[in-house]
Amino acid sequence: MRRSKIVTSEAALVEYLPGDVTEPIDLRQLFPAAAPLEVDLGCGDGSFIAALAASHPERNYLGIERLVGRVRTACRKIAAQRLSNARVIRMDIAHAAACLIPPASVEVCHVMFPDPWPKRRHHVRRTVTPEFLRAINRILVAGGLLRLTTDDAPYFEGMQAAAAAVPELVPVGNENASLPRSTFEERFVGSGLPIHRLVLRNVPPPR
Numbered sequence: 156m157r158r159s160k161i162v163t164s165e166a167a168l169v170e171y172l173p174g175d176v177t178e179p180i181d182l183r184q185l186f187p188a189a190a191p192l193e194v195d196l197g198c199g200d201g202s203f204i205a206a207l208a209a210s211h212p213e214r215n216y217l218g219i220e221r222l223v224g225r226v227r228t229a230c231r232k233i234a235a236q237r238l239s240n241a242r243v244i245r246m247d248i249a250h251a252a253a254c255l256i257p258p259a260s261v262e263v264c265h266v267m268f269p270d271p272w273p274k275r276r277h278h279v280r281r282t283v284t285p286e287f288l289r290a291i292n293r294i295l296v297a298g299g300l301l302r303l304t305t306d307d308a309p310y311f312e313g314m315q316a317a318a319a320a321v322p323e324l325v326p327v328g329n330e331n332a333s334l335p336r337s338t339f340e341e342r343f344v345g346s347g348l349p350i351h352r353l354v355l356r357n358v359p360p361p362r
Protein backbone atom coordinates (compact mmCIF):
# COMPACT_ATOMS: atom_id res chain seq x y z
CA MET A 156 0.00 0.00 0.00
CA ARG A 157 2.69 2.44 1.05
CA ARG A 158 4.78 1.58 -2.03
CA SER A 159 1.85 2.27 -4.41
CA LYS A 160 1.26 5.70 -2.80
CA ILE A 161 4.91 6.61 -3.38
CA VAL A 162 4.67 5.56 -7.04
CA THR A 163 1.46 7.57 -7.45
CA SER A 164 3.05 10.80 -6.22
CA GLU A 165 6.15 10.18 -8.35
CA ALA A 166 3.91 9.40 -11.34
CA ALA A 167 2.34 12.87 -11.04
CA LEU A 168 5.83 14.31 -11.58
CA VAL A 169 6.27 12.37 -14.82
CA GLU A 170 3.42 14.27 -16.48
CA TYR A 171 4.58 17.63 -17.77
CA LEU A 172 2.03 20.45 -17.69
CA PRO A 173 3.06 23.17 -20.13
CA GLY A 174 2.52 26.71 -18.80
CA ASP A 175 1.55 28.02 -22.23
CA VAL A 176 0.16 25.53 -24.77
CA THR A 177 0.61 27.97 -27.67
CA GLU A 178 4.41 28.26 -27.34
CA PRO A 179 7.19 25.71 -27.91
CA ILE A 180 8.22 24.03 -24.66
CA ASP A 181 11.68 24.44 -23.20
CA LEU A 182 13.05 20.88 -23.31
CA ARG A 183 15.61 21.75 -20.60
CA GLN A 184 12.69 21.90 -18.15
CA LEU A 185 11.62 18.34 -18.94
CA PHE A 186 14.79 16.31 -18.66
CA PRO A 187 17.80 16.42 -16.32
CA ALA A 188 20.25 16.21 -19.23
CA ALA A 189 20.22 17.31 -22.86
CA ALA A 190 20.15 14.20 -25.09
CA PRO A 191 18.74 13.07 -28.44
CA LEU A 192 14.94 13.22 -28.23
CA GLU A 193 12.39 10.63 -29.39
CA VAL A 194 8.66 11.36 -29.31
CA ASP A 195 5.83 8.79 -29.20
CA LEU A 196 2.66 10.43 -30.56
CA GLY A 197 -0.43 8.68 -29.17
CA CYS A 198 1.66 6.79 -26.62
CA GLY A 199 -1.32 4.98 -25.07
CA ASP A 200 -0.37 3.20 -21.85
CA GLY A 201 3.31 4.15 -22.26
CA SER A 202 4.66 0.58 -22.52
CA PHE A 203 6.65 1.43 -25.63
CA ILE A 204 8.43 4.59 -24.38
CA ALA A 205 8.98 3.12 -20.91
CA ALA A 206 10.74 0.11 -22.48
CA LEU A 207 12.79 2.34 -24.79
CA ALA A 208 13.72 4.76 -22.00
CA ALA A 209 14.82 1.88 -19.76
CA SER A 210 17.07 0.41 -22.45
CA HIS A 211 18.44 3.78 -23.68
CA PRO A 212 19.26 5.98 -20.68
CA GLU A 213 21.43 8.11 -23.00
CA ARG A 214 18.33 9.34 -24.88
CA ASN A 215 15.23 11.31 -23.85
CA TYR A 216 11.64 10.20 -24.54
CA LEU A 217 8.44 12.24 -24.66
CA GLY A 218 4.98 10.64 -24.92
CA ILE A 219 1.94 12.58 -26.09
CA GLU A 220 -1.52 11.17 -25.34
CA ARG A 221 -4.95 12.72 -25.03
CA LEU A 222 -6.77 10.24 -22.76
CA VAL A 223 -6.30 11.05 -19.10
CA GLY A 224 -6.49 7.39 -17.94
CA ARG A 225 -3.78 6.32 -20.39
CA VAL A 226 -1.59 9.29 -19.42
CA ARG A 227 -1.86 8.17 -15.78
CA THR A 228 -0.99 4.58 -16.66
CA ALA A 229 1.99 5.71 -18.73
CA CYS A 230 3.24 7.97 -15.93
CA ARG A 231 2.90 5.14 -13.39
CA LYS A 232 4.93 2.78 -15.59
CA ILE A 233 7.70 5.35 -15.99
CA ALA A 234 7.71 6.26 -12.28
CA ALA A 235 7.75 2.61 -11.18
CA GLN A 236 11.02 2.16 -13.08
CA ARG A 237 12.40 5.52 -11.85
CA LEU A 238 13.13 6.68 -15.39
CA SER A 239 14.16 10.35 -15.41
CA ASN A 240 14.56 10.32 -19.23
CA ALA A 241 10.84 9.86 -20.03
CA ARG A 242 7.97 12.36 -19.66
CA VAL A 243 4.35 12.47 -20.82
CA ILE A 244 2.17 15.38 -21.90
CA ARG A 245 -1.63 15.14 -22.17
CA MET A 246 -2.44 16.85 -25.44
CA ASP A 247 -3.73 16.43 -28.97
CA ILE A 248 -0.85 15.10 -31.06
CA ALA A 249 -1.52 17.35 -34.07
CA HIS A 250 -1.38 20.40 -31.80
CA ALA A 251 1.77 19.13 -30.07
CA ALA A 252 3.51 18.64 -33.44
CA ALA A 253 2.36 21.99 -34.82
CA CYS A 254 2.89 24.23 -31.78
CA LEU A 255 4.41 22.64 -28.68
CA ILE A 256 7.45 20.66 -29.75
CA PRO A 257 10.33 22.96 -30.74
CA PRO A 258 11.41 23.01 -34.40
CA ALA A 259 14.31 20.72 -35.37
CA SER A 260 14.42 19.07 -31.93
CA VAL A 261 13.37 15.44 -32.50
CA GLU A 262 15.59 12.63 -33.79
CA VAL A 263 12.83 10.02 -34.05
CA CYS A 264 9.04 10.37 -34.05
CA HIS A 265 6.99 7.21 -33.48
CA VAL A 266 3.32 6.99 -34.45
CA MET A 267 2.28 3.48 -33.44
CA PHE A 268 -1.15 2.20 -34.43
CA PRO A 269 -2.98 5.52 -34.78
CA ASP A 270 -6.77 5.06 -34.68
CA PRO A 271 -7.68 3.76 -38.20
CA TRP A 272 -11.21 5.25 -38.51
CA PRO A 273 -12.19 2.58 -41.08
CA LYS A 274 -15.50 4.11 -42.23
CA ARG A 275 -14.98 6.34 -45.26
CA ARG A 276 -16.99 9.21 -43.74
CA HIS A 277 -14.64 9.11 -40.72
CA HIS A 278 -11.40 9.27 -42.74
CA VAL A 279 -11.22 13.03 -42.07
CA ARG A 280 -10.52 12.13 -38.41
CA ARG A 281 -7.33 10.24 -39.25
CA THR A 282 -4.15 11.70 -37.82
CA VAL A 283 -1.74 11.01 -40.68
CA THR A 284 -2.40 13.64 -43.35
CA PRO A 285 -0.03 15.75 -45.46
CA GLU A 286 -0.56 18.65 -43.00
CA PHE A 287 0.39 16.43 -40.05
CA LEU A 288 3.47 15.16 -41.91
CA ARG A 289 4.56 18.75 -42.62
CA ALA A 290 4.25 19.50 -38.88
CA ILE A 291 6.36 16.41 -38.11
CA ASN A 292 8.91 17.50 -40.69
CA ARG A 293 9.17 20.84 -38.87
CA ILE A 294 10.06 19.22 -35.53
CA LEU A 295 12.53 16.65 -36.91
CA VAL A 296 16.24 17.37 -36.92
CA ALA A 297 17.93 17.14 -40.32
CA GLY A 298 18.05 13.44 -41.14
CA GLY A 299 15.49 12.64 -38.40
CA LEU A 300 13.08 9.73 -38.75
CA LEU A 301 9.33 9.31 -38.60
CA ARG A 302 8.24 5.71 -37.93
CA LEU A 303 4.61 4.99 -38.82
CA THR A 304 3.14 1.61 -37.85
CA THR A 305 -0.36 0.26 -38.44
CA ASP A 306 -2.28 -3.01 -38.72
CA ASP A 307 -4.83 -1.38 -41.05
CA ALA A 308 -3.97 -1.91 -44.74
CA PRO A 309 -6.25 0.83 -46.13
CA TYR A 310 -4.86 3.35 -43.62
CA PHE A 311 -1.35 2.25 -44.61
CA GLU A 312 -2.18 3.14 -48.22
CA GLY A 313 -3.47 6.50 -46.98
CA MET A 314 -0.18 7.05 -45.10
CA GLN A 315 1.81 6.32 -48.26
CA ALA A 316 -0.36 8.74 -50.26
CA ALA A 317 0.07 11.44 -47.59
CA ALA A 318 3.84 10.90 -47.60
CA ALA A 319 3.97 11.24 -51.39
CA ALA A 320 2.58 14.77 -50.95
CA VAL A 321 5.47 15.80 -48.65
CA PRO A 322 8.71 15.51 -50.65
CA GLU A 323 10.86 16.59 -47.67
CA LEU A 324 10.07 13.19 -46.09
CA VAL A 325 11.62 10.35 -48.03
CA PRO A 326 10.73 6.66 -47.50
CA VAL A 327 13.66 4.60 -46.27
CA GLY A 328 14.03 0.95 -45.30
CA ASN A 329 13.20 -0.34 -41.84
CA GLU A 330 16.70 -1.72 -41.35
CA ASN A 331 18.48 -1.60 -37.98
CA ALA A 332 15.17 -1.29 -36.15
CA SER A 333 15.37 -3.13 -32.89
CA LEU A 334 12.37 -1.78 -31.07
CA PRO A 335 10.18 -3.07 -28.24
CA ARG A 336 6.56 -3.93 -29.04
CA SER A 337 3.88 -1.47 -28.00
CA THR A 338 0.76 -2.78 -26.26
CA PHE A 339 -1.27 -2.67 -29.48
CA GLU A 340 1.53 -4.27 -31.47
CA GLU A 341 1.65 -7.12 -28.95
CA ARG A 342 -2.10 -7.52 -29.33
CA PHE A 343 -2.12 -7.49 -33.15
CA VAL A 344 0.93 -9.74 -33.51
CA GLY A 345 -0.72 -12.13 -31.03
CA SER A 346 -3.82 -12.22 -33.28
CA GLY A 347 -1.65 -13.03 -36.30
CA LEU A 348 -2.42 -9.73 -38.07
CA PRO A 349 0.19 -8.32 -40.48
CA ILE A 350 1.90 -5.12 -39.36
CA HIS A 351 2.66 -2.40 -41.92
CA ARG A 352 5.56 -0.01 -41.40
CA LEU A 353 6.53 3.18 -43.19
CA VAL A 354 9.78 4.89 -42.21
CA LEU A 355 10.34 8.42 -43.51
CA ARG A 356 13.56 10.39 -43.27
CA ASN A 357 13.72 14.16 -43.22
CA VAL A 358 15.93 15.21 -46.11
CA PRO A 359 16.91 18.89 -45.94
CA PRO A 360 16.57 20.76 -49.29
CA PRO A 361 19.88 21.26 -51.16
CA ARG A 362 21.52 24.65 -50.54
Ligand SMILES: C[S@@+](CC[C@H](N)C(=O)[O-])C[C@H]1O[C@@H](n2cnc3c(N)ncnc32)[C@H](O)[C@@H]1O
Pocket residue numbers: 196197198199200219220221222225246247248249266267268269270282337338339340
Ligand atom coordinates in the same frame (compact mmCIF):
# COMPACT_ATOMS: atom_id res chain seq x y z
C1 LIG B 1 -4.73 2.40 -31.03
S1 LIG B 1 -4.06 3.26 -29.69
C2 LIG B 1 -2.30 2.88 -29.81
C3 LIG B 1 -1.56 3.18 -28.52
C4 LIG B 1 -0.06 2.90 -28.58
N1 LIG B 1 0.59 3.74 -29.56
C5 LIG B 1 0.22 1.44 -28.87
O1 LIG B 1 0.69 1.15 -29.98
O2 LIG B 1 -0.01 0.61 -27.97
C6 LIG B 1 -4.07 4.95 -30.26
C7 LIG B 1 -3.74 5.92 -29.17
O3 LIG B 1 -3.63 7.22 -29.71
C8 LIG B 1 -4.35 8.12 -28.89
N2 LIG B 1 -4.80 9.22 -29.75
C9 LIG B 1 -5.59 9.12 -30.85
N3 LIG B 1 -5.77 10.33 -31.41
C10 LIG B 1 -5.06 11.20 -30.64
C11 LIG B 1 -4.88 12.60 -30.70
N4 LIG B 1 -5.42 13.34 -31.67
N5 LIG B 1 -4.11 13.18 -29.76
C12 LIG B 1 -3.55 12.44 -28.76
N6 LIG B 1 -3.70 11.11 -28.66
C13 LIG B 1 -4.45 10.49 -29.58
C14 LIG B 1 -5.50 7.31 -28.35
O4 LIG B 1 -6.05 7.88 -27.18
C15 LIG B 1 -4.82 5.98 -28.10
O5 LIG B 1 -4.24 5.90 -26.82
